[in-house]
Amino acid sequence: MYRLKATFIKEYKLLSVDKTGITILFIMPVFLVFVMTLIQQQAYKSMSQSGVPVLLVNRDRDSLGTAVERGFSNFPVAQLTVDHGERFPNEDAIKKEIIKGKYTVALYIPANATKILEQNVEGIMGKMFNKDLAVAATSSKVEIGIIIDPTANKSMVIAVSGRLKQYLADVKTNVLFNIMGNKIAGMMHVEIKGGMPQEDIFSYKENYAFRDNRSSYQPDAVQHNIPAWAIFSIFFIVLPLGGGIINERSEGLFIRMRTLPGSYLSLLSGKLLAYFFIALIQFMLVILLGVYLLPLVGLPVLNIGPHLLPLILLTVVLAMAAVGYGLFIGTLFDTPQQSAVFGGISVLIMSALGGIWVPMNIMPEVMQKISSCSPLNWALRGYYELFIKGGDWQAIQGEVIKLLVFFFVCLAVSYRLFKHKTSSN
Template sequence: MGGLKFLLEKEFKQIFRDKGMLPLIFMMPILQLCVLSFAATFDVKNINIEIADLDNSVLSQQLIGKYEASKYFNLISFRHSTDNLGEGLQEGEVGIYLEIPKDFEKDIVNEIPTSIAIKVDAIDGMTAGVSVSYAQTIIQDFREEIGERYGIKETAIAKGQLPLQFNISNQNWYNKTLNYKFYMVPGLLVLLVSMIGMFLTSMNIVKEKEIGTIEQLNVTPISKAEFILGKLTPFWLIGMFVLTIGLLVAKLFFSVPMVGSLVIVYSFAIIYLFVVLGLGLFISTLADTQQQAMFIAWFFMIIFVLLSGLFTPIENMPDWAQKITLLNPVRYFIEVMRGVLLKGATWSDVKNNFLVIGVYAMIINLMAIFAYRKTN
């Protein structure tokens, strides 16, 4: 083990002597977490809307006023019956078009069914669905307000024209304010820790090959297992440090709730880092140049991110893709991070994730050890 001690000393000196690597290790993850947490969001705001008022009545103006007052909509254009209707939607200037029909107020007062047309640019299906939902919510609130003002509900029910309505209570569990950052920040933190670990280790051994020092290490009495452990340990400590800083940023700057035990998070991270670091070292033992190692690591990382459930829920993927995600280590850490921090998951809830990632760590590091070609 004396050789391992000197190898660790060498690795730490090499890391801290590299002035270009230090900002990459300690500054970039924090900056990326802060930037991506605001950029990678599915919150839909500032929806450009075009409204055509064919009735031009008091009630139609009140409905338009609700859209103007909403923080989700920007009223880009307002049209009358003599204008070219839907022109903004056709030209791509607006995302949603709302048309208030003629005799809108008259029909409401006389309790005659009326329809409001909503047309939406559905190229982005997710944004289109959310936009329509927001628009319908405003119309629903307006309908209830007008119904109470004119007594439409009571008279209609008395006449048997409307079925008895129930009050529906809605509760949001685990994220009461529907703050999307609570959902994204834990996943982004896993992604950044994974990228730092895999990219740095993937270039480590191959860098020794390029500068010629790998031959000096090969003739030392250090075993293959000690060599891989010595290469892995410094970056494992760096990964734990980055995770700690990221959790502090998540709590202090984004107010991410941490309902569960951080002991579970750190325990899982200890094993998980052996997976991504071992994979990086395995790539590094096979590659001949740092450029080649970076391309291979980036190839795997893109697949891991797309199949991790970070942006797209795994349940929404095709069956074949869901089966592939079972081989994705990033998926398991994201599940643990979100489950523990937001839902307060316990050991029993994440034991399967621990089992899978433990087996994964053992296999990957054995592959790295066997792939390292020692000449002595």
């Protein structure tokens, strides 16, 4: 125990004399989380609120063109510019405008699109009731052009084209019902009053699968980003920790250390404890950022959920896992340069695999399987359980155990590695 105390006091003094270093250790993770959350929130906003520039060239001027025009004018993702063929008479002219970067997506509805659509629907009806009419009416299709900036965000393009398909389907259904209604009315010798009723016969209600009974709460980018980037920055502690261990080992200091009573791990115990506390403080600062600072710049308040003890427990094992990995890196390599490159890049890879950069569910299946081996992923799942899904201790115990096992494996491997290194001379 006295070795832990001795090495901890020593490490505390080493850190406290390096004021720039300690400031960087605390400020940079907070800054990283702040910037990343702000960027991702803005990216989300720019798509959902300010919209992407969409050009609609409507040469139809009939019900199909009007329906699409009306629909897109209320679509928040699109910042719509409408042209009826005066400025952009054909697709080539539109392409030139897209290349210039003025629009991200353009929709081109050709002239007489509604008429052709009606003829086609007549044809479909004819197929159902009269073979001769079918042959005459299904000669051409309505071809709606979608011209896309190749650098455009794929999900945004999917949103725009999805919306277009929805309106086209609506118009087609309308036309189909109108023609069918007229035919049935003719057969039954009755008169149709007005067009097809426009009421929605479906309603949609989003329900989040929370573990608790919260109802008004809606997850947002802050809830996703804060834990993700906090985990990422805490794991970056491997760089100063690994480098510090290597420096100590290589600078002759460790020769004296090794002549002192105690095992490898006990000689480093205070250093590990000091960095463990640094990781905890880093996380606490990030949480404070989410709760108090981000709302000041217009972002939602971070909701840390109602279960404080499981949150503390998860954070403790996360800090232990990060410190354990730092010890492993510091033991495995012999120069700070080696440890910095390997440590930094391995944390980046583990974070990418862990779902910090992109959600796991959009990764290929193989990567998803690998992803579940990343300690950052275990931590992230745990925080999502507590912050978003309303989970408690039971919901995170699997992740806590995995992080704990990771820590002990790092200790054991480092110990064996050090034994091997020192016995090899």
